Amino acid sequence: MLELEARAEPSRLMSFLSPLLAVVLMLAGGMLVFAALGKDPVEGFRIFFLNPVKDLYGLSELLLKATPLMLCAIGLAIGFRANVWNIGAEGQFMLGAVAATGVALHFEGSESALLLPAMIVAGAAGGAAWASIPALLRTRFNANEILVSLMLVYVAQLLVSWLVFGPWKDPDGFNFPQTKMFGDAALMPVVLEDTRLHLGFPIALAVLVAGYAFMNRSYAGFRMRVAGEAPDAARYAGFSAHRMIWIGLLLGGAAAGLAGMGEVAGPMGQLTDKVGSGYGFAAIIVAFVGRLNAFGILLASLLMALLYIGGEQAQQYLNLPSAISMVFQGMLLFFLLGSDVFINYRLRLRRRAA
């Protein structure tokens, strides 16, 4: 009979292998899903996982999709490490988009080279401001940041929809819920010719590096790790819990806001009521699958981006709803959480007593 037996200490090997195991299980599970839906699993695999990356344009689209995921996830990971559960990146993402759009619309027609940097600052500030609400309510009133940050996602969505149906609606937009298209000076420059890959991608990479430096090389990052792994030790050492909540939420909000800015000033070129497309929630999965560290998040965001694009391909060629992406993403996280048991336990075959 199979039994779980506690390991003397957590296995480092397994903590690397478990994401890989999760990916393999997800692929296998995915083939089963295709078969269950009456599609040829091999064909499904090819269209879902290989089609999206078969040429340079496909790869650039993959990096484009990975950009917001990477940004949101690295910000969330900083908080998660200190047990600050910011679940509202989706809302902070939208507020970043709103703030950046505000700047773009206010300086409409401007050709200043300062416009884009101003939008970047506004985006990060917008996200951070939205995240400061749960931070304030948590530190001042002990209100659970999971629930507060989540409620604010719904509020943010309604705020965006009010703006694009109301004061910011494009008068020449045939009544579509969207703002005017941004001018050239308010758009992220493309970094790879003939693709849509824009400046946001190198920025996201830079933020990843900065996130790595913060978490692994700075004293503040060290304190946050200790607080997450050994709360009692952190309290004994006198690390301020309030400061960590603020840092975790503000950095998470700023990164998510930046991601939102990158979407409106990048591929969208305007604000619409569809701006929040689940990146903030998917980033939670990215953060966990990436083991809350920068390099892992880089890989995990590429994988998640592949799942998104694969979903679009499945919609186009297999006639499946694109929501199938979320099914794969959920499976991935479940398999990861499940296989993590092997970090602390090993399987042992034990004979039943006769």
Next chain:
Amino acid sequence: MDASLFTSMLFATVVAGTPLIIVALGLLVNEKAGVLNLGAEGMMAMGAVAAFAVTHHSGNPWLGVLAGMGAGMAMALLFGVLTLTLMANQVASGLALAIFGVGLAAFVGKPYEAVALQAVPPIRIPFIADLPLIGEALYNQQALVYFSWALFWSLLWFLHRSRAGLVLRAVGEAPSSAHAIGYPVIRIRYLAVLFGGAMAGIGGAFLSVFYTPMWAEGLVAGRGWIALALVVFATWRPLRVMVGAYLFGGVMITQLFIQGSGLQIDFPSQLLSSLPYWATIVVLVAISRNANTIRLNSPVSLGKPYRPDA
């Protein structure tokens, strides 16, 4: 306010509060056993879509409710395997369940998006439904409204008057002691998690089959999360869950009535629609600011994994 407006607002408030009551009471049992399942939103979404599909194909809303309950339980079982058997982190697993459930429901429900169901007629309770003002509002209601009341009374009895309820609470407060005196902690937690899933599924079924007889992506709209907040607001007491749920129902309904009243008020509808979410935040703040109330009332082992032989 004239009498008929009062009656219809009360009626609508009760309807809006009902799914919150059912789901939050289920979560309360979960948490009393020491398990924190943040996946309510996902379980509700799956319950809603399963109930809708089965009702649509069978024409029988009760089969639909059963299917919703089953779907919620299946999701809860997944959560139970992860957190109780494989000892995964409860917060992360719950979030995963929420994200996954909402996504899977969107996927499964795609073909049903343009379909409408026939409205289920309310059940009129003889005599008391004739009471002035409140009769029509309270006693000419959907069957699940009565179910939510029955659930409340049974839970009140179960948690505070029955031996099984005592054991359940012991498992949430001091799992190792409960284990030491011979109670199967993990099995009891599984039952509590499955019960939570069943109630979340029924809550979802109420939304898609009775409340708005249709399915759309985003139908649950945060009600699962609001139910979780309600349990905190209620400091783990069933009566306060009821009060809180109707309060939220009232906020949702007032906001709808203002929008539908045709009053020329200078306030955008989207911002009015955000009121229930703000209300949740305000109430959370109000109740959490006294850290002692939360600490004294929340089950001691809430969210902590337990392994008998460790």
